[in-house]
Structures are given as structure tokens and as C-alpha cells.
Amino acid sequence: MRVPQVDLRSGTAPDAAPPPRHGPVLDVQHLSKTFPGTRALDDVSLEIAPGEVHALMGQNGSGKSTLIKLLAGYHSADPGAHAEMDGVPFEVGRSVPDGLRFVHQDLGLILELSAQDNLALHGGFARGRGGRVLWRQQEAETRRVLAAFDVDLDIHRPLAAATPVQRTVVAIAAALQGWDGGGVLVLDEPTAVLPHEEVERLFEVVAEVRRRGTSVLYVSHRMDEIFSLADRVTVLRGGRRVGTYDVGSLDSRSLASRMVGDDIDPDFRATVVEQVDQPVTIEARGIHGKWLRGVDLEARAGEILGIAGLAGAGALELPYVLAGKAGELARGEIRLPTVSPDWYDVQRAADLDIPIVPADRQTEAVVAEFTVGENISLSALRRLGSRGRLSAKDEATLVRSWSRRLGVVSTGPSAPISTLSGGNQQKVILARCLAVSPRVLVLCEPTAGVDIGTRVSIYQIIADLAADGLTVVVASSDEGDLLALCTRILVLRGGVVAEELEAEGLTKNVLIRAIEGAEQ
Numbered sequence: 001m002r003v004p005q006v007d008l009r010s011g012t013a014p015d016a017a018p019p020p021r022h023g024p025v026l027d028v029q030h031l032s033k034t035f036p037g038t039r040a041l042d043d044v045s046l047e048i049a050p051g052e053v054h055a056l057m058g059q060n061g062s063g064k065s066t067l068i069k070l071l072a073g074y075h076s077a078d079p080g081a082h083a084e085m086d087g088v089p090f091e092v093g094r095s096v097p098d099g100l101r102f103v104h105q106d107l108g109l110i111l112e113l114s115a116q117d118n119l120a121l122h123g124g125f126a127r128g129r130g131g132r133v134l135w136r137q138q139e140a141e142t143r144r145v146l147a148a149f150d151v152d153l154d155i156h157r158p159l160a161a162a163t164p165v166q167r168t169v170v171a172i173a174a175a176l177q178g179w180d181g182g183g184v185l186v187l188d189e190p191t192a193v194l195p196h197e198e199v200e201r202l203f204e205v206v207a208e209v210r211r212r213g214t215s216v217l218y219v220s221h222r223m224d225e226i227f228s229l230a231d232r233v234t235v236l237r238g239g240r241r242v243g244t245y246d247v248g249s250l251d252s253r254s255l256a257s258r259m260v261g262d263d264i265d266p267d268f269r270a271t272v273v274e275q276v277d278q279p280v281t282i283e284a285r286g287i288h289g290k291w292l293r294g295v296d297l298e299a300r301a302g303e304i305l306g307i308a309g310l311a312g313a314g315a316l317e318l319p320y321v322l323a324g325k326a327g328e329l330a331r332g333e334i335r336l337p338t339v340s341p342d343w344y345d346v347q348r349a350a351d352l353d354i355p356i357v358p359a360d361r362q363t364e365a366v367v368a369e370f371t372v373g374e375n376i377s378l379s380a381l382r383r384l385g386s387r388g389r390l391s392a393k394d395e396a397t398l399v400r401s402w403s404r405r406l407g408v409v410s411t412g413p414s415a416p417i418s419t420l421s422g423g424n425q426q427k428v429i430l431a432r433c434l435a436v437s438p439r440v441l442v443l444c445e446p447t448a449g450v451d452i453g454t455r456v457s458i459y460q461i462i463a464d465l466a467a468d469g470l471t472v473v474v475a476s477s478d479e480g481d482l483l484a485l486c487t488r489i490l491v492l493r494g495g496v497v498a499e500e501l502e503a504e505g506l507t508k509n510v511l512i513r514a515i516e517g518a519e520q
């Protein structure tokens with residue numbers, strides 16, 4: 001079955017919500033959660049109407065994940081909460097009603113296993129006499145479950161070979177298995193790691209879920225998604241509910257302001273001027289890789305160079321090649337002319353010490369067992385102290401100064417990094433990169449999972465660093481990042497630079513059309 005195409009950019013809702021039955025399907029009142037030293041949620045109430053897509057938004061650290069984890073029974077709630085699912089009371093944090101299903105950000109899949117095995121792990125294997133697995137029946141069931149979502153996937157291949165959106169669809173299908181409508185599906189930032197063009201496909205799946213009469217609680221930082229998809233939005237700020245609104249009654253500026261508690265411009269653009277008189281600080285030539293087919297680039301001190309492209313165009317591979325972190329397929333040469341005139345084979349690019357903020361903070365950058373301070377100073381340990389001895393004082397000074405400059409919100413340098421919100425973890429990784437005082441910094445998806453307020457502050461920090469002479473190369477699948485930051489944007493198609501755009505006066509539409517290779 002094919003559901004109607006949803007246009008992410010036009011802002012049209014996928015389908016009118018089915019008329020609500022009486023009363024909310026999920027009704028949670030007076031929910032609070034206190035961690036040592038932090039009141040993460042403070043007397044929050046949430047009512048989800050039958051068949052609606054209900055967005056949950058708020059800045060990093062506003063309590064969204066805590067709310068989801070309470071509903072999922074991962075944390076226990078403070079006393080005083082009352083909750084009902086379909087009118088039946090349940091104790092939040094202690095029991096999870098069957099009608100409440102979750103797809104967490106990490107999707108909870110085993111990538112070495114096939115879609116069929118993953119679905120069976122969630123829903124159980126079809127078994128015959130003596131516990132024998134009925135493989136034919138299992139396969140038919142897998143096909144039936146996935147058919148509803150119109151996903152074209154080899155159900156026997158390991159999910160490692162599937163695209164991000166195919167995996168997300170498998171995770172949604174797994175969560176909804178054995179369930180024929182009603183209830184609430186919780187999607188926690190399902191698009192955080194999805195390439196742009198796959199987001200629309202996910203929207204079709206959400207429309208299908210809703211068509212079954214299932215409500216969706218949708219957590220996202222991307223405002224355009226909320227306007228395309230959601231009927232209502234609940235905004236949290238500092239652990240409290242600011243309000244619940246009909247999406248149609250808001251625009252992006254008023255929604256952003258409710259999240260931040262201050263007037264905020266969601267279309268903020270940093271004022272970075274092109275530095276034509278400055279020296280070239282990075283040059284690369286003949287770059288090839290898994291996707292790249294011969295890219296040349298150069299950038300000057302104080303310049304922010306954007307890299308754009310659809311998945312498979314090589315845009316998100318290029319930063320890794322420049323930082324010497326691409327695989328053995330990477331070919332080409334790179335040099336930092338203000339450091340040395342010598343060209344380096346990109347296989348040796350790691351020797352140039354160009355720091356990178358990678359695309360997936362959790363798996364590629366954050367050291368989960370370390371504190372905030374340790375995560376920052378990790379890159380600079382060689383410089384801290386003398387004669388092989390680490391100076392705790394120097395380390396503390398470095399950590400304090402970068403935490404302050406980037407506005408990292410935590411209980412202090414010794415806080416475990418896992419207790420920080422996503423946006424603050426991102427600032428820590430940025431601080432780690434800057435702690436080595438680089439001339440060139442490479443950013444990949446710099447604001448993934450980062451809220452609008454923090455996003456604007458990250459843009460400003462990067463713009464200030466560029467004004468001090470830092471060269472920044474930034475690849476992002478979010479056009480907002482490129483428009484807010486860059487002086488110039490290289491648009492990659494098929495692994496080569498297809499267009500070079502001056503950022504001044506560039507509109508989102510023109511950029512998207514260039515990325516897609518459409519006629520302007």
C-alpha cells in the first residue's frame with residue numbers, strides 16, 4: 001500500500017486526523033522526576049488525543065528524554081503522578097501499558113541480524129510442536145508486517161546493509177507488531193540521523209501509523225517537521241510544561257520563542273564575511289573515496305566553507321577524508337599551506353591533526369564512561385603539563401575556559417557526560433576540538449539533535465571563531481546550518497563538485513534545488 005507523498009517543505013499535513021473519540025488515549029498528570037541535584041521534570045501533564053500526531057519539543061535539557069524514559073519504565077517517577085491509558089490507570093515508571101510502544105533513538109535493533117530475525121526478537125518466533133521454529137510462517141508474518149509500510153527490503157539480509165530509513169521502518173514495525181490500532185507510538189527523534197530525502201519517506205510511515213488509529217508522540221528538534229506532521233505540540237522548558245498548542249496556531253518564530261523563553265529568530269544567519277585577502281589554510285585535490293569521485297577544494301583563514309549533497313553524493317564523506325578518518329578507499333592529497341608547503345596523501349591526513357566534530361556524536365565522539373572535563377581535555381593531554389606529567393591545574397583551567405566560552409550547561413567538570421543533554425554534549429565535543437587551537441576545523445552535522453536556542457548559540461560561536469581566523473569546513477544535511485554559517489557552499493552530486501554557491505542572498509529553495517540537481 002502506498003500512502004500519499006508528504007511534502008516536508010510545503011508544510012502541508014499528511015492527512016486530516018481522524019475525529020477524536022471522547023477523552024485522551026494517554027493522560028498523564030503531575031509527572032515529576034528528580035535526579036541528584038537536578039529536577040529534570042517538574043509537574044508536567046500530557047494528554048494525547050486518539051489518532052493525533054503530538055509533538056514534544058523543548059531545548060536540550062528541557063526534560064523530553066526524561067519524560068519518554070519515565071513512560072517507558074526506565075526511570076521511576078517522583079510521587080504524585082497520575083496516569084491513564086484508555087481510561088485504565090497505571091503507575092508511570094513501574095508499569096508500561098501494552099498500548100504504549102516505543103522507538104528509541106538508537107532503534108534497539110541488532111544490525112548483524114536480518115529484518116526477519118529482528119522482528120522475531122521483538123514479537124517472538126512462530127513455533128510448532130516441540131518449539132520448532134516455523135520458518136515459512138515466520139517469513140510470511142515478516143512480509144505481512146513490513147508490507148503495511150511499503151518498505152522494499154531483503155528481509156534475510158543483515159540490517160547493517162539497510163538504509164537508515166529502512167532500519168527505522170523495521171524498528172517501527174517491530175514496535176507495532178501484534179497490535180491492531182489504537183494506543184500511542186512514541187518516536188524519539190526518529191529523523192536525527194536520517195538523510196534529508198529519507199525524512200519524507202518516514203513521514204509516509206507516520207501517516208500510515210496514524211491511519212491505523214494509533215496516536216504518535218513525536219520528539220524532534222526540527223521545526224519544519226513539526227509543522228508538516230503534527231496536530232498539536234507540547235513545549236517543555238526547564239522541566240516544566242510551557243503549554244500545549246494547536247500547531248496551526250503557531251509559526252516557527254512563536255514556537256521557537258516558547259521553547260527558549262525569549263524572542264528568537266529561527267532564520268538566524270551569522271555575519272561571516274568572505275576573506276579574500278587572507279591566506280589559504282587548507283587545500284585538497286583529487287579526493288576520491290567510497291562516494292567521492294575527484295573533489296578539489298581550498299579555503300582561507302576566517303572562511304566557513306559549506307559542503308552539501310544528497311546521501312551518496314559524498315558530502316558527508318568529505319569531512320572524514322580531510323580529517324584523516326576515512327577508510328582505505330580514500331585517495332587524493334591535502335595540505336595546510338600556512339603550516340607546510342608539503343602535500344600529504346590523505347591516508348596520512350591524520351598527521352595534520354585537523355579536528356573533526358563527527359556526524360554521530362554518541363558512537364563516534366562521546367566517551368560515555370568519562371566526565372565532562374575528561375571528554376574536553378582528551379585531545380589536549382599532550383600539551384597539559386611537562387616532562388610527561390599531566391598537570392591537573394592546567395587541565396582544570398583548559399576545561400573551565402572552554403566550558404565557559406561555549407556555554408556548556410552541567411553540574412560541573414566532574415559530571416558524567418551521560419547526564420548532559422544532547423546539545424551540551426555537542427558543545428563538549430566542539431570544545432574538545434577547539435582545545436588544540438586548530439587552524440582548520442571540520443564539522444559534520446554540527447547541530448544534529450541540537451535545539452533551536454543552542455543551535456543559534458553554536459552558530460554564533462563558530463562565526464566568532466572564524467572572525468578570529470579559524471577556517472571551518474562544514475558538511476550538513478540540514479540546509480539551515482549551511483545558510484546560517486557559510487560564506488561559500490560546494491554542492492556535491494555524484495561525488496564531484498557540481499556547483500559552487502555564494503551564500504550571500506542564497507535562499508533555502510535555491511540551495512535545495514541545487515542539492516537535488518533540479519533546474520533553477
Ligand SMILES: Nc1ncnc2c1ncn2[C@@H]1O[C@H](COP(=O)(O)OP(=O)(O)OP(=O)(O)O)[C@@H](O)[C@H]1O
Pocket residue numbers: 035036038039040058059060061062063064065066067418419420421422423424449451
Ligand atoms: N541520569 C541522569 N542523572 C542526572 N541528571 C540527568 C540524568 N538524565 C538527565 N538528567 C538531567 O535532566 C535534565 C533533562 O534532561 P533530558 O535528557 O530529559 O533533556 P532533553 O530535553 O531530552 O534534552 P535533549 O534534547 O538534549 O535530548 C538535564 O538537566 C539533564 O542533565
